Amino acid sequence: MSTGGHPFAPPHHEQRWVDTATELAAEFAKTAGALDQSAELPLANLQALHGSGLDAALLPKELGGEALSYRSYGEIVRLLSAACPSTACIWVMHIGAGVGLAEISAPDAARFYADELIAGRRFANALSEPTSGNLFMMPMQHAEPVDGGFRLTGAKRFASGCEIADHFLVNALVEDKPTFFGLAADPATMRFIPIWDTMGLRASRSQLIEFTGTLLREDRRCPALRPKRPNHIGAGLAFLSLGIADAALAALVDHARRRIIPTTGEPLARMQWLRFDVADVHARLEAATMYARHMCWLADENSAEFVPATIRAKQLANGLAVDAAQLAVRVGGASAGYLRSSPIERIFRDAQAGGLMAYSLEVCKDTLGAALLDGHDG
Ligand SMILES: Cc1cc2nc3c(=O)[nH]c(=O)nc-3n(C[C@H](O)[C@H](O)[C@H](O)COP(=O)(O)OP(=O)(O)OC[C@H]3O[C@@H](n4cnc5c(N)ncnc54)[C@H](O)[C@@H]3O)c2cc1C
Structure with a gap:
C-alpha cells in the first residue's frame, strides 16, 4: 500500500517500513483466529517485528535508531491491527515502554534501555x-x-x-x-x-x-522532565481501532458481494440499506483516519497540541470500530457473523477493547467536553 503524497501520510523515504509491515501483517492474519482461540501470546509475530528492524527504527538517532516518524508508526500499527490486533496491542505497549524508557530515563539508563530494545528484549x-x-x-x-x-x-x-x-x-x-x-x-x-x-x-x-x-x-528512576518526544502509546491507540475498523469493513464487503439473496437473486451488496450504512461507516473511517494522521503529524512536529489530539483521535476511532464491527455482524448474519468460525465474530469482540483502554471513550469525551464547556484548552 502506498500512502505517500499527502503531508499527513508517511514520508516517502520511510515507505519501505510501511511495505515491511504490510508483508508481516499478511502473515500475521493467517494465525490471528487460532491465537484468539488459544489465547496464546503471538511470540513469533513479535520476534518477526523485531527481526525486521522496526523496533530499533523507532528509537531516536542518537540511541541507534532512525527516529521513524509517527506518521509511519501510526500506519504500521493500523496494518498490524487489521491483521492481528492482539499482536498490534502488545507491540504498541512494547514500543511505548521500550522507546519511552529510552526517552525519559537519565542518560546511562536511556542508553541501557535502547540497547536492550535493539537486542530484542521485551x-x-x-x-x-x-x-x-x-x-x-x-x-x-x-x-x-x-x-x-x-x-x-x-x-x-x-x-x-x-x-x-x-x-x-x-x-x-x-x-x-x-x-x-x-x-x-x-x-x-x-x-x-x-x-x-x-x-x-x-x-x-x-x-x-x-x-x-x-x-x-x-x-x-526517570527524571521528571518533559519527554523529548511524544509517547508512542498515545499515538498508537487510535490506530489500533482504525485497523479493526478496516478489518470489519473488508470482511463485510467481501461477504456482501458473495452472499446471494434468494428472493432477488442478487448479492446482498445491492441492498440499499447496506449501501447507506456502509457509506456512513466508510466516510467516518476516512474522517477518523485524516484526524489520526494529523495527530501523528503534530507528534512529528513535537507540538503541544499533540496531547488533546490523541484524545480526539482515540474518541473518533474507538466508536467507529465498534460501529463498523456491529454492521459487519448484521451483514454476516448468523452464519457469517455470529458463529465462532466467522472472522467477523472475532472482529466484533476485538473492537470493544479500544474504548475500554485508557483513556476510555467516556474519559476522552469528558475531557474534551469539559474543556469546551468550562472554557479551557482540551
Ligand atoms: C486489551 C487491554 C490492554 C491493556 N493493556 C494495558 C497495558 O499494557 N498496561 C497498562 O497499564 N494497562 C493496560 N490496560 C488497562 C487500561 O488501559 C485501563 O486502565 C483499564 O482498562 C481500566 O479498566 P477498569 O476496569 O479499571 O475501568 P474503570 O476505570 O473502572 O472504568 C469503568 C467505567 O467507568 C468509566 N470511567 C472511569 N473513570 C472515569 C472518569 N474519570 N470519567 C468518566 N468516566 C470514567 C469508564 O469510561 C468505564 O465506562 C489494558 C486494557 C485492555 C482492555
Whole structure:
C-alpha cells in the first residue's frame, strides 16, 4: 500500500517500513483466529517485528535508531491491527515502554534501555492499578524509600504481554508524586495472576501483576522532565481501532458481494440499506483516519497540541470500530457473523477493547467536553 503524497501520510523515504509491515501483517492474519482461540501470546509475530528492524527504527538517532516518524508508526500499527490486533496491542505497549524508557530515563539508563530494545528484549507497561482504573497516569500506590531505591507492594492490572517481558515501565507515588521507573522482571517479588480470560484481544494476555516488596531502583528512576518526544502509546491507540475498523469493513464487503439473496437473486451488496450504512461507516473511517494522521503529524512536529489530539483521535476511532464491527455482524448474519468460525465474530469482540483502554471513550469525551464547556484548552 502506498500512502505517500499527502503531508499527513508517511514520508516517502520511510515507505519501505510501511511495505515491511504490510508483508508481516499478511502473515500475521493467517494465525490471528487460532491465537484468539488459544489465547496464546503471538511470540513469533513479535520476534518477526523485531527481526525486521522496526523496533530499533523507532528509537531516536542518537540511541541507534532512525527516529521513524509517527506518521509511519501510526500506519504500521493500523496494518498490524487489521491483521492481528492482539499482536498490534502488545507491540504498541512494547514500543511505548521500550522507546519511552529510552526517552525519559537519565542518560546511562536511556542508553541501557535502547540497547536492550535493539537486542530484542521485551518491554511492557505496568501502569493501570485496580483502584485507579482509567487514570493510569495518577498512581495511588506508594513506593516506600529503602537503601538503593523504593519498595513497591501492590498490584498493576492489564499489563499486555507481561509474561514475556524483560523490562517494565512502572509508576508509583514517591513522596506523594507520580514517578516512573524502569524495572527488570523480578520473579522473586512479582507474580502474574491469571485473570486474562477475556471477550477480545485474547492473545494480548494482559494479566494482573502482584508486587511484594519489589525494589524500584533509584538509578532506574526517570527524571521528571518533559519527554523529548511524544509517547508512542498515545499515538498508537487510535490506530489500533482504525485497523479493526478496516478489518470489519473488508470482511463485510467481501461477504456482501458473495452472499446471494434468494428472493432477488442478487448479492446482498445491492441492498440499499447496506449501501447507506456502509457509506456512513466508510466516510467516518476516512474522517477518523485524516484526524489520526494529523495527530501523528503534530507528534512529528513535537507540538503541544499533540496531547488533546490523541484524545480526539482515540474518541473518533474507538466508536467507529465498534460501529463498523456491529454492521459487519448484521451483514454476516448468523452464519457469517455470529458463529465462532466467522472472522467477523472475532472482529466484533476485538473492537470493544479500544474504548475500554485508557483513556476510555467516556474519559476522552469528558475531557474534551469539559474543556469546551468550562472554557479551557482540551
Ligand atoms: C486489551 C487491554 C490492554 C491493556 N493493556 C494495558 C497495558 O499494557 N498496561 C497498562 O497499564 N494497562 C493496560 N490496560 C488497562 C487500561 O488501559 C485501563 O486502565 C483499564 O482498562 C481500566 O479498566 P477498569 O476496569 O479499571 O475501568 P474503570 O476505570 O473502572 O472504568 C469503568 C467505567 O467507568 C468509566 N470511567 C472511569 N473513570 C472515569 C472518569 N474519570 N470519567 C468518566 N468516566 C470514567 C469508564 O469510561 C468505564 O465506562 C489494558 C486494557 C485492555 C482492555
